[in-house]
Amino acid sequence: MTGAPIFERMALIGIGLIGSSIAQAARQRGLVKEIAISTRSPATLQRAEELGLGDVYELDAAVAVEGADLVILCVPVGANESVAKWISPALKKGAVLTDVGSTKGSVVEQVGPHVPEGVHFIPGHPIAGTEHSGPDAGFPTLFDHRWCILTPTPDVDPDALQKLTAFWQGCGSDVDQMEPKHHDLVLAIVSHLPHLIAYNIVGTADDLETVTKSQVIKYSASGFRDFTRLAASDPTMWRDVCLNNKDAILEMLARFSEDLSALQRAIRWGDGDKLFDMFTRTRGIRSSIIEAGQETDAPDFGRHTASETVSSSD
Amino acid sequence: MTGAPIFERMALIGIGLIGSSIAQAARQRGLVKEIAISTRSPATLQRAEELGLGDVYELDAAVAVEGADLVILCVPVGANESVAKWISPALKKGAVLTDVGSTKGSVVEQVGPHVPEGVHFIPGHPIAGTEHSGPDAGFPTLFDHRWCILTPTPDVDPDALQKLTAFWQGCGSDVDQMEPKHHDLVLAIVSHLPHLIAYNIVGTADDLETVTKSQVIKYSASGFRDFTRLAASDPTMWRDVCLNNKDAILEMLARFSEDLSALQRAIRWGDGDKLFDMFTRTRGIRSSIIEAGQETDAPDFGRHTASETVSSSD
Numbered sequence: 001m002t003g004a005p006i007f008e009r010m011a012l013i014g015i016g017l018i019g020s021s022i023a024q025a026a027r028q029r030g031l032v033k034e035i036a037i038s039t040r041s042p043a044t045l046q047r048a049e050e051l052g053l054g055d056v057y058e059l060d061a062a063v064a065v066e067g068a069d070l071v072i073l074c075v076p077v078g079a080n081e082s083v084a085k086w087i088s089p090a091l092k093k094g095a096v097l098t099d100v101g102s103t104k105g106s107v108v109e110q111v112g113p114h115v116p117e118g119v120h121f122i123p124g125h126p127i128a129g130t131e132h133s134g135p136d137a138g139f140p141t142l143f144d145h146r147w148c149i150l151t152p153t154p155d156v157d158p159d160a161l162q163k164l165t166a167f168w169q170g171c172g173s174d175v176d177q178m179e180p181k182h183h184d185l186v187l188a189i190v191s192h193l194p195h196l197i198a199y200n201i202v203g204t205a206d207d208l209e210t211v212t213k214s215q216v217i218k219y220s221a222s223g224f225r226d227f228t229r230l231a232a233s234d235p236t237m238w239r240d241v242c243l244n245n246k247d248a249i250l251e252m253l254a255r256f257s258e259d260l261s262a263l264q265r266a267i268r269w270g271d272g273d274k275l276f277d278m279f280t281r282t283r284g285i286r287s288s289i290i291e292a293g294q295e296t297d298a299p300d301f302g303r304h305t306a307s308e309t310v311s312s313s314d
Numbered sequence: 315m316t317g318a319p320i321f322e323r324m325a326l327i328g329i330g331l332i333g334s335s336i337a338q339a340a341r342q343r344g345l346v347k348e349i350a351i352s353t354r355s356p357a358t359l360q361r362a363e364e365l366g367l368g369d370v371y372e373l374d375a376a377v378a379v380e381g382a383d384l385v386i387l388c389v390p391v392g393a394n395e396s397v398a399k400w401i402s403p404a405l406k407k408g409a410v411l412t413d414v415g416s417t418k419g420s421v422v423e424q425v426g427p428h429v430p431e432g433v434h435f436i437p438g439h440p441i442a443g444t445e446h447s448g449p450d451a452g453f454p455t456l457f458d459h460r461w462c463i464l465t466p467t468p469d470v471d472p473d474a475l476q477k478l479t480a481f482w483q484g485c486g487s488d489v490d491q492m493e494p495k496h497h498d499l500v501l502a503i504v505s506h507l508p509h510l511i512a513y514n515i516v517g518t519a520d521d522l523e524t525v526t527k528s529q530v531i532k533y534s535a536s537g538f539r540d541f542t543r544l545a546a547s548d549p550t551m552w553r554d555v556c557l558n559n560k561d562a563i564l565e566m567l568a569r570f571s572e573d574l575s576a577l578q579r580a581i582r583w584g585d586g587d588k589l590f591d592m593f594t595r596t597r598g599i600r601s602s603i604i605e606a607g608q609e610t611d612a613p614d615f616g617r618h619t620a621s622e623t624v625s626s627s628d
């Protein structure tokens with residue numbers, strides 16, 4: 001499904017899981033004519049070149065963005081400000097500048113002031129990813145049937161917004177618009193809190209003296225392993241998310257802890273009816289997510305078939 | 315891979331996900347000659363018969379166990395005591411009596427006193443399951459490459475133990491032995507705590523006033539949906555687990571909450587180094603679980619392919 005390219009030259013600053021997937025989706029679907037890739041690590045840049053992800057490879061981000069009419073920052077959110085300062089003088093007038101960060105209020109604050117006049121800055125966040133990191137982890141269908149949230153200011157240029165929307169739709173995404181602050185609140189509950197809880201429970205298990213790590217590993221199929229996927233995500237990305245969406249995350253953590261205390265109390269007092277009610281109300285949400293096309297309806301995430309394949313090659 | 319049957323007549327009391335999977339595995343692999351199925355719900359019993367899961371169907375558990383040399387209690391752990399009382403007078407001398415419950419200390423206490431002399435009671439727990447419940451949810455490969463923990467007493471009859479071990483191995487499981495109390499501690503961290511945390515976070519999200527339920531559903535692919543699988547598990551089963559492994563669960567909950575407070579503090583004070591360390595140490599556990607053959611190594615639990623299949627039929 002290739003049409004006319006939406007942008008002439010796309011510059012990707014950062015080429016991890018997301019950058020690499022954007023490059024592959026854009027190339028496969030003919031969304032851009034030329035792809036310039038920049039990252040600060042020479043080894044990663046070389047790997048991107050070996051994978052053939054772009055047309056031009058530059059260590060200097062300012063050189064990479066020259067002449068680009070679409071610039072996408074694909075770095076951990078904590079690096080956005082310094083990258084924005086660096087590339088700012090080299091940005092082409094009329095270019096669309098966006099990012100893929102999991103926090104949007106901080107990006108507006110940190111990148112906004114460095115955007116030159118005539119450049120259209122539209123923060124963005126594709127709701128997609130896996131637990132793997134780096135350019136090798138990318139794949140062209142990552143964004144298919146996933147939401148991409150854009151957080152434009154009210155005075156955004158309509159053409160620029162329309163082109164960026166078409167770009168993400170071309171990558172397979174459904175596109176939504178939201179206020180940056182509301183985005184950060186929504187993501188705090190659907191993404192940031194789940195990751196923190198997952199990191200935390202895996203840490204708790206790792207610290208036990210009474211149950212060995214090898215027992216945790218052996219018997220993990222009884223529930224624990226579901227958490228280890230999120231807890232295997234990129235630590236730099238998640239450190240930056242915590243530092244840049246502090247208020248919303250602390251709010252969600254406080255609510256979660258309060259609810260957990262109530263659950264703990266019901267267990268201590270043996271309140272079976274309350275426990276049954278708590279465990280019943282949560283069932284419906286999963287079926288709604290499956291109906292919305294955001295989850296597979298196969299039991300066990302469909303991993304049963306996958307693990308059989310693995311085992312047969314043992 | 316069928317050999318000589320290990321048992322002549324197996325009676326399954328309860329025919330949910332686990333009972334149904336045992337029936338199918340035992341039949342497919344020729345582990346028993348005859349299968350008697352009993353459950354207190356006439357509708358469920360009829361469904362089991364429609365699915366052809368057994369040879370004999372009885373509403374009266376005491377009738378079902380007559381002449382059985384293997385009796386497996388496949389009911390929620392809270393129902394074990396009353397079933398044990400019920401079937402006790404009808405159990406055949408020399409029969410092996412076991413169960414599949416997620417708590418073992420309580421089963422020893424509640425079932426043990428009702429076991430007649432000459433019947434070999436060996437509590438058991440296959441570490442396998444999905445988020446689906448009922449006889450239709452069962453499948454014959456559920457136990458393949460999964461652990462089954464038996465908690466025999468020191469004076470167990472060696473022949474009975476050997477036969478039950480061979481039965482579970484025939485179902486595809488690796489078999490381990492453990493003290494009941496230690497089993498309950500191990501399961502509290504690898505299974506019970508993860509389920510409670512999952513139920514809790516889904517409940518927290520459901521209660522928010524600032525983020526709508528439809529937003530939680532739409533953007534769930536960013537992490538939240540991983541938790542909804544465990545939170546869709548059978549509420550009766552999990553109520554009973556909480557009531558019957560209270561001490562170990564409260565101990566794990568307390569540790570988890572303590573660790574969560576430390577994480578919360580690091581976020582509040584913007585301690586990036588501490589956050590980075592916390593998020594780094596947890597990565598190794600997942601690779602160990604994959605190496606141990608207890609998890610698929612496909613990104614996103616391998617569900618990407620599954621969801622593509624779903625979407626293409628939209």
